[in-house]
Amino acid sequence: MSQVGGAVQRIEKRTEERVEKAVEQVAGEASATMTANLDASNERAERIIAATAKLEARQLWSAGAAMCLALLPVVVVVAGLWMGIAGLITGAQWALDVDGSPWLGIGRWLVVAVGLTGAGYGLFASVRWVACLVETWRGRGMPKWPRWRK
Numbered sequence: 001m002s003q004v005g006g007a008v009q010r011i012e013k014r015t016e017e018r019v020e021k022a023v024e025q026v027a028g029e030a031s032a033t034m035t036a037n038l039d040a041s042n043e044r045a046e047r048i049i050a051a052t053a054k055l056e057a058r059q060l061w062s063a064g065a066a067m068c069l070a071l072l073p074v075v076v077v078v079a080g081l082w083m084g085i086a087g088l089i090t091g092a093q094w095a096l097d098v099d100g101s102p103w104l105g106i107g108r109w110l111v112v113a114v115g116l117t118g119a120g121y122g123l124f125a126s127v128r129w130v131a132c133l134v135e136t137w138r139g140r141g142m143p144k145w146p147r148w149r150k
Contacts, residue, residue, distance in 0.1 A: 073130040080123040087119055088112075
């Protein structure tokens, strides 16, 4: 009986050692698999972060371009006003500097008047252009869907 009991204990001990080895092996494989999966996930995350950074940079440039396009009409009108005032002052000084010659003064004032008329029309066209842009941006000038598409 004691021999059978000893054999059972040896079998239990071997079985226990084998189970422990199998558990360690499975745990090691699971750990390696988890590490590989984490590495792959980290790599994918880094690629996604890089792609997101590229998109953010593009959106930043798009926002900058949109801001420039929004400010362009304002700059055109302000520059037109500035040039008109500067042209009037410079033209008046030039037209008055005739050294007593009335015909030279008349001719120069005619040139100044034509220049101011051109600048005024340019300013008018710029303001009209800005008004059309604003009307389009507000939605009244946007094209409507054809009725047959409804």
